[in-house]
Amino acid sequence: MTPRRHLLAVSDLGADDIAEILRVSDAFVEVGQRAIPKVPALRGRTVVTLFAEQSTRTRLSFETAAKRLSADVLSFGLETSSVKKGESLRDTVETVAALGVDAFVVRHTAAGAPAAVARWVDASVVNAGDGWHEHPTQALLDCYTIRQVLAERAGEPLEKVGTESFVGLRVAVVGDVRHSRVARSLIWATAALGANVTLVAPGSLLPPSLEGWPVVGVTHDFDAVLDDVDICYLLRLQSERGTGAYLPSVREYAASYGLNARRAARLAEGALVMHPGPMNRGVEIADEVAGLPQSVVLRQVANGVAVRMAVLFMLLGSGGAGDLGVSVPAAGG
């Protein structure tokens, strides 16, 4: 049996892998602009979205991506499944796999759940966010959006712009780094492409250890870095993961780490404001800042479909050409 390929973590990918995913995404952006934005590439394949945690954009984005590739989509929420009756995740997943599934898109509150699913079933697995671990497609669509904006500014056609423009790019990741899988994936992705990543957060919202993290700096003073930032990436304050206990008050957090109009005005010219959504307006991002032209939040969402089409196509459709990340043997484990 040929090993199935998965996308479990950005930290498994090299700069070349990321660049290739972004390149293939260009072709799917073109598909999205057509009158009929659909191609027959994955006809007859079945993609299951298995979400054990709330999600609007990621789930809809993956399902749109799969449908635009002509795959059949089964949508599966653990809340409404037999897991509620006490069935284990493994039994549930194996039951679904027995229907004949080519790919699982997995979101789970537990870090490592997608990797476990990858060991249990003979299907490709895409991590759609696992606990505090990683959210690789979010980081890829963020990189795609950055490259798209840089290409537009340079007046170059997108296909001519590789990922060289990331080298030396100053990225500030602001906010709840501790609980953020988006931050982990983004840091790995941009650093792999050569960007200089700085973390901006109160000590309580930084991970216990930064050993091995590819970051050039850590600061508690947002105002001090505003002038030296090309990408200002704001993280969502994750109250459902207990962020509140790490902070004296949300108001104090917003005052110190929120991007308000005053701080936005101090950002370097041409700096981009990004946010993975959903936004807590008035906390990490002020209402009036979210609407500024340098904010590319809606573009991030729009690009998500094309990037996820590229990932699904490269995993399921390319017969070995687009190798993504690690191959986990499909033996029971």
Add this chain to the structure above:
Amino acid sequence: MAERERRLAPPRGGVFVPRVQVLSAQDVQRALTRIAHEIVERNRGLDDIVLVGLQTGGVPLAYRIARVLEEVEGTTVPVGLLDVAFYRDDIGIRPVLPEAVTDIPGDLAGNLVVLVDDVLFTGRTVRAALNALADYGRARAVQLAVMVDRGHRELPIRPDYVGKNMPTRIDEQVDVSLEGVVLGDVVAR
């Protein structure tokens, strides 16, 4: 996608070893000039004609034909670019990835499309291209121009305009560019 890129693509590809130069750069230019004249003659002008070059081998040929048409008829013919990767019938069987951009000028409904590719071999690329074109509107008609027809068709597809009919062995390789046509072999790396 040109046969050449597909066969040479990693991980299974090899190295192209040229054996015989079949057409010179000048021969290719003459063939393209003839094809351009045939397009005008057959369609009694250039009304509604759109050239679509298949990525990547057909694209420079399509631009060259458009240039000749402009010189001959004084009409600028739109040139579209098409990568058929997402329409291939061997997705999942062998490495298939888009090679280059797709850029079709507007809706093709009512237009006469001339597909341009470098080599016609099994016909499967052209089949994929026909399906792809259908997603851009219902063309009035589709014609096919190729620099080399090397035989070995696996589908009922025939070209309307041919630079050179060239019988080949199935394991040979044909390399087409504006610099000429070369017959050779692919040798494992």
